[in-house]
Amino acid sequence: MSLVPPDYSGISFDSVAQAFLPVTGRGTPRPDSVMEYHARSQTRMSVPPIAWLIAVLVLGWHSPASAQTMRVLNSQHYQIKTDLDSQLAEDLARRMDLMYDEYTRRLVDFAPPTDASKPFQVDLYAKRDDYMKLTSSRFPNTGGVFMPARNLLAAFLETQGRDGLRRTLQHEAFHQFAFTAISPKIPVWLNEGLAQFFEEGVVIDNIVTVGQVPPRRIRQLDADMKAHRLVPFDKFLAMTDQEWETTLADKNRASAQYNQGWAMVHFLISATDLDGEPKYRSRFIAMLKAIHNGTDPQLAWQQQFSTNIKGFQDRFLEWASALQPTELALYIEHQDVLADMLVELKSRGVVFSDVGQFKSRLENSGYRLQYEKGQVAWTSERDVKVYFSDSAGRAFTPEQLQFEQHGEVLPELVCRPGGRVQLRTRFHQEDGGIRHEMIVELVK
Numbered sequence: 001m002s003l004v005p006p007d008y009s010g011i012s013f014d015s016v017a018q019a020f021l022p023v024t025g026r027g028t029p030r031p032d033s034v035m036e037y038h039a040r041s042q043t044r045m046s047v048p049p050i051a052w053l054i055a056v057l058v059l060g061w062h063s064p065a066s067a068q069t070m071r072v073l074n075s076q077h078y079q080i081k082t083d084l085d086s087q088l089a090e091d092l093a094r095r096m097d098l099m100y101d102e103y104t105r106r107l108v109d110f111a112p113p114t115d116a117s118k119p120f121q122v123d124l125y126a127k128r129d130d131y132m133k134l135t136s137s138r139f140p141n142t143g144g145v146f147m148p149a150r151n152l153l154a155a156f157l158e159t160q161g162r163d164g165l166r167r168t169l170q171h172e173a174f175h176q177f178a179f180t181a182i183s184p185k186i187p188v189w190l191n192e193g194l195a196q197f198f199e200e201g202v203v204i205d206n207i208v209t210v211g212q213v214p215p216r217r218i219r220q221l222d223a224d225m226k227a228h229r230l231v232p233f234d235k236f237l238a239m240t241d242q243e244w245e246t247t248l249a250d251k252n253r254a255s256a257q258y259n260q261g262w263a264m265v266h267f268l269i270s271a272t273d274l275d276g277e278p279k280y281r282s283r284f285i286a287m288l289k290a291i292h293n294g295t296d297p298q299l300a301w302q303q304q305f306s307t308n309i310k311g312f313q314d315r316f317l318e319w320a321s322a323l324q325p326t327e328l329a330l331y332i333e334h335q336d337v338l339a340d341m342l343v344e345l346k347s348r349g350v351v352f353s354d355v356g357q358f359k360s361r362l363e364n365s366g367y368r369l370q371y372e373k374g375q376v377a378w379t380s381e382r383d384v385k386v387y388f389s390d391s392a393g394r395a396f397t398p399e400q401l402q403f404e405q406h407g408e409v410l411p412e413l414v415c416r417p418g419g420r421v422q423l424r425t426r427f428h429q430e431d432g433g434i435r436h437e438m439i440v441e442l443v444k
């Protein structure tokens with residue numbers, strides 16, 4: 001087992017350099033059971049002291065899309081059939097290749113089978129209806145799915161937006177990769193946990209930085225711990241695909257279950273000992289290797305982490321209670337909040353010529369946004385200065401946070417919080433409204 005050093009050490013945000021293992025493996029394709037529940041969050045904006053006004057997401061479906069011509073895009077590792085606009089499709093293909101390289105780099109001892117004549121198959125649709133047709137409406141609450149029996153990954157843009165689609169692809173493409181490279185028999189909690197671990201990876205130009213902890217993950221985890229929604233570890237580790245899927249009927253339990261999988265995998269990879277060294281990572285890797293080599297997953301767990309599952313659960317809960325968001329993930333959320341504000345205000349005919357004017361308006365009006373995802377609701381900060389400051393609380397200068405006037409709907413919002421990375425929010429007229437996407441890039 002070798003640890004791959006990160007090649008993005010010049011970037012100021014924290015990153016996790018871990019190696020996992022890919023593996024060459026074949027197995028009986030299981031049914032299309034690796035399905036996703038991606039809850040769609042709803043956003044509201046508050047205009048105190050007036051009543052809440054529902055904003056932003058209109059979830060009405062369009063009438064069935066006529067079968068668009070699907071173009072074929074051959075990337076390094078994927079054959080993508082898509083009716084998305086070509087610029088977006090090419091960007092997604094590029095990112096998928098980057099993520100694929102990241103999966104193999106992190107799982108370095110296990111080269112996946114490379115058969116150039118059989119690239120991974122991906123169908124990307126603009127409209128949800130076309131996705132529903134492809135999947136025979138079997139996964140209505142999903143934004144994407146990997147179907148092992150067909151070696152096919154499918155996803156759509158409508159309603160989940162570009163950022164949502166990217167995350168879905170990073171997630172589903174991991175399932176597709178893992179099925180071939182690690183084992184078709186990875187236990188569901190581990191498969192979903194790892195898929196979400198990679199889902200949270202942020203692509204910065206041509207670099208992937210994994211190990212991100214977004215604030216929304218912590219909000220979910222805190223709410224689930226408080227409401228005792230976490231599944232006891234002995235049960236969680238033993239969950240079958242069928243048991244996992246049964247839970248999906250209950251959206252709150254589904255959100256908790258997915259997030260618990262993410263948190264456990266993040267814990268196993270990222271938790272450190274008193275010397276700041278990874279505490280469980282090598283054992284986690286050894287467990288994956290054993291599963292790859294055919295060891296029963298629960299036995300593989302016991303070999304690495306003992307039979308004292310309750311003790312392990314206690315360590316996890318201590319860690320989870322103290323978990324903090326990573327800096328990059330925090331900046332991304334802050335900028336998304338500002339972008340939601342800009343969209344909301346634009347819909348009321350309010351636009352700004354510079355960020356200073358925007359900030360004053362927010363300070364004077366007391367605007368706040370209310371977000372809801374299942375039972376987890378949160379409201380943007382009362383003191384909007386948080387969104388106009390770096391993580392140390394220093395107000396951004398006009399050069400650090402500014403509009404750049406070449407957006408198609410609204411000017412792009414660009415933040416250079418420090419270091420080599422900048423965040424760029426781009427706005428699009430899409431899905432019958434204004435949507436925004438986050439581009440993270442190196443400062444040029």
Ligand SMILES: [Zn+2]
Pocket residue numbers: 034035036171172175191192195
């Ligand atoms: Zn999944």
